[in-house]
Amino acid sequence: MSRRLAVTGFTGIVEEMLPGGRKMGDNEDRRVSFTQMKDGTRSDYELLQELEEQYIHGTAPRLLDELAKQAEETLTGYKITRLAHALQTATRAENDGADTDWIVSALLHDIGDRLAPANHDKFAAEILRPYVRDECTWTVEHHGSFQKIYYMHHYGGDPEERRKFAGHPYYQTCADFCERWDQASFDPDFPTRDLDHFRPAVEKVFARAPHDPAVICKGEIRGLP
Numbered sequence: 334m335s336r337r338l339a340v341t342g343f344t345g346i347v348e349e350m351l352p353g354g355r356k357m358g359d360n361e362d363r364r365v366s367f368t369q370m371k372d373g374t375r376s377d378y379e380l381l382q383e384l385e386e387q388y389i390h391g392t393a394p395r396l397l398d399e400l401a402k403q404a405e406e407t408l409t410g411y412k413i414t415r416l417a418h419a420l421q422t423a424t425r426a427e428n429d430g431a432d433t434d435w436i437v438s439a440l441l442h443d444i445g446d447r448l449a450p451a452n453h454d455k456f457a458a459e460i461l462r463p464y465v466r467d468e469c470t471w472t473v474e475h476h477g478s479f480q481k482i483y484y485m486h487h488y489g490g491d492p493e494e495r496r497k498f499a500g501h502p503y504y505q506t507c508a509d510f511c512e513r514w515d516q517a518s519f520d521p522d523f524p525t526r527d528l529d530h531f532r533p534a535v536e537k538v539f540a541r542a543p544h545d546p547a548v549i550c551k552g553e554i555r556g557l558p
């Protein structure tokens with residue numbers, strides 16, 4: 334189905350248009366017959382499948398909308414916003430010649446900050462898992478533990494929490510991601526590209542068929558470029 338997506342800068346306004354100028358909300362007059370799932374008919378579930386198919390294609394603009402909200406709303410105290418941190422991490426990845434999987438993973442690695450602050454890394458990883466390489470997902474999933482090496486001694490905690498992953502095939506990749514792209518990306522003077530620049534990469538990744546083994550490349554170690 335052809336779709337027209339409009340993302341408006343950093344204002345957090347994401348509008349998803351369907352053919353004929355209908356918005357996603359225009360499907361609201363099409364409803365199932367049941368009030369309990371177990372009473373649903375085949376045609377009910379065919380309708381839901383069709384609508385879900387439309388909805389899943391809106392994942393990219395919804396993610397961009399969430400990132401845009403992080404321009405102001407999440408974790409204060411740093412010299413830059415959480416959106417700026419995400420953009421800077423993705424910019425560093427792109428500057429190093431990283432592929433689309435890495436750039437999108439870098440952009441989204443902290444997207445859980447606003448909605449899942451106690452496990453933001455796991456939250457981000459579950460968003461990425463069906464759509465990017467296994468190595469990128471694992472890195473995002475565990476970056477919280479690996480990042481502790483940079484600051485946990487100030488809190489009297491264990492900066493070496495990453496030790497529990499010693500010997501994992503992706504250990505060094507995650508260590509490199511944190512050292513080169515994540516922990517380094519809090520600089521207000523770093524030339525950072527804007528969210529609009531990364532929009533095509535996000536749309537490309539989330540237009541993929543989910544869980545495609547050819548994309549996931551389970552267990553394959555490529556490291557950072």
Ligand SMILES: [Fe+2]
Nearest residue numbers: 442443476477
């Ligand atoms: Fe993080």
Ligand SMILES: [Fe+2]
Nearest residue numbers: 418442443515
């Ligand atoms: Fe981060």
